[in-house]
Amino acid sequence: xxLAEYDRILEDLLxxxxxxxxxxxxxxxxxxxxxxxxxxxxxxxxxxALLAEIGxxxxxxxGFVSLTGTTALAAGVIALIQLHDAGVILxxxxxxxxxxxxxxxxxxxxxFGVGLTGLIIGAAVSPSGVAITTADPxxxxxxxxxxxxxxxxxxxxxxxxxxxxxxxxxPSLATVALGPDNxxxxxxxxxxxxxxxxxxxxxLASMRNEKKAEIW
Numbered sequence: 001x002x003l004a005e006y007d008r009i010l011e012d013l014l015x016x017x018x019x020x021x022x023x024x025x026x027x028x029x030x031x032x033x034x035x036x037x038x039x040x041x042x043x044x045x046x047x048x049a050l051l052a053e054i055g056x057x058x059x060x061x062x063g064f065v066s067l068t069g070t071t072a073l074a075a076g077v078i079a080l081i082q083l084h085d086a087g088v089i090l091x092x093x094x095x096x097x098x099x100x101x102x103x104x105x106x107x108x109x110x111x112f113g114v115g116l117t118g119l120i121i122g123a124a125v126s127p128s129g130v131a132i133t134t135a136d137p138x139x140x141x142x143x144x145x146x147x148x149x150x151x152x153x154x155x156x157x158x159x160x161x162x163x164x165x166x167x168x169x170x171p172s173l174a175t176v177a178l179g180p181d182n183x184x185x186x187x188x189x190x191x192x193x194x195x196x197x198x199x200x201x202x203x204l205a206s207m208r209n210e211k212k213a214e215i216w
Contacts, residue, residue, distance in 0.1 A: 001082060006190060010074040017070050024050045027077060027098055034081045041108050049108050050098040054080055055090035060117040060207035062200060065097040071189055072122030072179030073098055079196035092204035118203060120196070122179035125162065130155065133162045133177040141174040144202060149178060152195040153188070
């Protein structure tokens with residue numbers, strides 16, 4: 001996939017951002033074109049979300065969800081596609097939830113969360129700029145994310161303790177929030193795509209030889 005296609009996907013998602021149904025069907029069509037199965041979920045309130053995953057289908061399972069911005073969602077989706085198209089053999093699973101609103105109900109969250117061992121929230125939640133937000137700075141996921149983020153963003157990325165938007169996590173699940181806001185430059189958007197690609201791969205590799213507990 002060329003950089004021009006990265007930018008076109010972001011533009012298409014921004015155009016569809018006000019129409020949740022259109023956004024989900026666009027993503028489903030895009031992922032299907034790359035031979036990634038994507039299911040549209042609907043809750044009792046008729047809110048919708050899209051669920052897709054790549055990899056072995058087994059643990060460890062890293063979740064990715066974008067809650068606050070279309071740019072972070074586009075970066076996560078493209079990272080998923082790039083790994084799949086490259087034929088990367090993943091020792092585990094990457095699962096993506098594309099939500100059409102900042103929150104969704106518990107039934108969709110539970111479907112997304114089954115078997116997760118770690119969670120990346122694609123969200124720019126620090127008012128001071130790029131930062132990693134987490135409830136537990138001591139986890140291996142936080143340290144790995146910080147190392148990879150500084151490599152790709154070419155700047156110090158502080159770790160701050162804080163709350164997350166939405167309701168997709170469990171308190172005991174290793175979780176970090178890191179993502180671009182919708183005002184970032186095109187170059188930074190591209191860097192976040194590469195950041196997520198490496199983070200998805202390295203997290204699964206780092207967890208491969210560790211015994212996983214099913215947290216959700």
